[in-house]
Amino acid sequence: MSGFGWAFARxxxxxxxxxxxxxxxxxFFVLVAxxxxxxxxxxxxxxxxxxxxxxxxxxxxxxxxxxxxxxADDFADGTLEQMMLSPDPVFAWVSGKIAAHWMVSGxxxxxxxxxxxxxxxxxxxxxxxxxxxxxxxTPVLSLLGGACAALxxxxxxxxxxxxxxxxxxxxxxxxxxxxxxxxxxxxxxxAPHLSLLGAMLLVSAVAVPFAVAAAIRIAxx
Amino acid sequence: xxxxxxxxxxxxxxxxAIAAELVALALGRKRAxxxxxxxxxxxxxD
Amino acid sequence: xxxxxxxxxxxxxHFAGRLAPWFFVLAAVLGATGLYVGLVQAPTDATQGEVYxxxxxxxxxxxMSMFIYFVMACYGAMALTFNSRLSAMMARALAPTGAxxxxxxLWTGAFWGRPTWGTYWVWDARITSExxxxxxxxxxxxxxxxxxxxxxxxxxxxxxxxVGIVNLPIIYFSVQWWNTxxxxxxxxxxxxSMHVTMLTGMLLMVxxxxxxxxxxxxxxxxxxxxxxxxxxxxxxxxxxx
Numbered sequence: 001m002s003g004f005g006w007a008f009a010r011x012x013x014x015x016x017x018x019x020x021x022x023x024x025x026x027x028f029f030v031l032v033a034x035x036x037x038x039x040x041x042x043x044x045x046x047x048x049x050x051x052x053x054x055x056x057x058x059x060x061x062x063x064x065x066x067x068x069x070x071x072a073d074d075f076a077d078g079t080l081e082q083m084m085l086s087p088d089p090v091f092a093w094v095s096g097k098i099a100a101h102w103m104v105s106g107x108x109x110x111x112x113x114x115x116x117x118x119x120x121x122x123x124x125x126x127x128x129x130x131x132x133x134x135x136x137x138t139p140v141l142s143l144l145g146g147a148c149a150a151l152x153x154x155x156x157x158x159x160x161x162x163x164x165x166x167x168x169x170x171x172x173x174x175x176x177x178x179x180x181x182x183x184x185x186x187x188x189x190x191a192p193h194l195s196l197l198g199a200m201l202l203v204s205a206v207a208v209p210f211a212v213a214a215a216i217r218i219a220x221x
Numbered sequence: 222x223x224x225x226x227x228x229x230x231x232x233x234x235x236x237x238a239i240a241a242e243l244v245a246l247a248l249g250r251k252r253a254x255x256x257x258x259x260x261x262x263x264x265x266x267d
Numbered sequence: 268x269x270x271x272x273x274x275x276x277x278x279x280x281h282f283a284g285r286l287a288p289w290f291f292v293l294a295a296v297l298g299a300t301g302l303y304v305g306l307v308q309a310p311t312d313a314t315q316g317e318v319y320x321x322x323x324x325x326x327x328x329x330x331m332s333m334f335i336y337f338v339m340a341c342y343g344a345m346a347l348t349f350n351s352r353l354s355a356m357m358a359r360a361l362a363p364t365g366a367x368x369x370x371x372x373l374w375t376g377a378f379w380g381r382p383t384w385g386t387y388w389v390w391d392a393r394i395t396s397e398x399x400x401x402x403x404x405x406x407x408x409x410x411x412x413x414x415x416x417x418x419x420x421x422x423x424x425x426x427x428x429x430v431g432i433v434n435l436p437i438i439y440f441s442v443q444w445w446n447t448x449x450x451x452x453x454x455x456x457x458x459x460s461m462h463v464t465m466l467t468g469m470l471l472m473v474x475x476x477x478x479x480x481x482x483x484x485x486x487x488x489x490x491x492x493x494x495x496x497x498x499x500x501x502x503x504x505x506x507x508x
Contacts, residue, residue: 147430151423155413164409165427168402171395172437211430214347218422224318227382231321231375235328238367239479245363246486253493257506260497 003088007096015104021066022104029062029109033116044121051120052130052181058116059109059134060141060170066105067145068162070097071216075153081220090213098146098209099139106138122185129184129194136197137177143208144169150215173200274353276492277501283485290482294475301471309464321379322465326454327472329372332400333435335365335480339407340432343425355421356495358428359411360488364480366404373397392441393449396434403431417495 015022036054037047074080083093113134117127148165155161180193305323312319342358345351376394377387388394411424442449454461454469461469496502 151410151427152413155410155423156415157409157413161409161413164402165406168399168406169431171399175390175395211426214426215423218419218426221419221422224316224382227318227378228320231324231378234374235324235371238371242364242367242483246483246490249487249490250493253490253497254506256494257497257502261503 003086003090003092004096004099006088007083007093008100009096011097011100012103015100021069022108025062025066025105026108026112028065029058030112030116032061033058034119037119047120048122048126048185051117051122052126052185053178054120055113055116055130056134056137056174056178056181059106059113059138060167060174062109063105063138063141063145064163064166064170066101067142067149067166068159070101070146070149071153072149075219080216084216084220090216091209094146094209094212094216095205098142098212101146102139102142106134106142110134110138122181126181126185129190130181132194133177133180133190133197136194136201137173140173140197140200140204141170143204144173147208147211147215150212150219153216153219173197176200274351276353276356276496277499279353280489280492283489287482287485287489290478290485294479294482297471297475297478301468301475304464304471305468309468310462312465315383318379318382319465321375323468323472325372325375325379326469327476328368328375329397330473331476331480332365332369332372332397333438334477335361335368336400336404336428337432337435339365340428343428346421346425347429352418352421352495353492355418355425356488356491357484358425359408359421359491360484361480362404362408362411363487364483366401366408368476368480369397369401369404373401391449392445393438396438396441400431400434400438403427403434407431 033055036050040046040050071080074083084090086093110131113131114127117130122130145162145166148162148169152158152161152165176193176196180190180197183193184190301323305320309320311317339358339361342354342361346355346358373394376397380389381387407424407427410427411420414420414423454466493502
């Protein structure tokens, strides 16, 4: 996994040097999640019911916002081609890039989610389940989204095409992620949902980078 | 709403979908020939 | 005859042209018979009354939506492995028909659900994954057409089709894995709990849709071949100036 290290470090450094992108994603997340209580009204029972789902949808949309630049910037200036020439396996450095992407999109969202959950009046058990679900689910979003971003490199239709490809693939993660928090809220225990999310994470962490590598090869031909 | 409504909506929509696809197939073929003729004309102008 | 000749677009063009009408004829005959058996001969259902007759469209459409996706993904795999142009064109030819059957399955399912379950839509596992399948088809079509170079579109879309195949077992097994509203399988390889006339009608419609799908794909691929190969001599010769 020698490629993982340098790709992860590089992308993370780049992201931290230009914190604008990360800040934008987080700001969007917080903003949209805060708009819902204003629009829907302050009925605490209603907010507690829709809270997990709303926060998850906001996480999805925020993750989606930062996806386009995952490979596109490097593709545009030729860096991606250089990375393909590296002796390290493509699987490794692709995983590194996606991990770095998660560190500056999914991870901050996960850490912020308890604060947003409080806005919806979620109980502490629900908040824990929600954060755990986001912790397991957001890397899957980065992986699946990364595959879609690689597939649509250099395509016409840009963001809309990416949405059409990525959002349907996000649906199972959304269902189990929001389901975990709702199960906890109803006292049913989130373990089954969290196990499924964990399984999704394991499978996609192992399988998706190969698909991304194939997509990048196709894009660079 | 009795069963006739639901059956009609189901069978009707299917019929429309199949008809629409057949029309699209015919239009696609026409469009392909049009492109071929257009290319031929463009090349003849060279 | 060497089957590999069929992989040349010009040979396949003529081959498909001769075959396609027969598939449409078969589809019409099987469809007419199936509809007769289903709508006239099959008895009224004990629990659902007459409205169960949607099954003669709903189940065949759903099966075809999955089967066509599977075949499309296989062609995609062939396109990527063998770099075969024609395989990619066949995959593109199948996508709209597959999307159509997926839509029909969802629509007829909704109009079956309303009188029987009380609701047009429910977010259960099978229905949701069928909806995801529709978006996979639409995404395939969008991705394939999103590039200047059609070969790039072929390859990207083929990869998408292969990756999306994960959805098929989810659709199929979802009724076993979860307690869902959608009913479980009534037709299995080992036997069925359905009344024999209803089963006959349903199977006739399945084959009808299958023949239709082949006919539609063969017709569509001819247009695709014409567009892609429009600069070749053999295409130009088809329409003397």
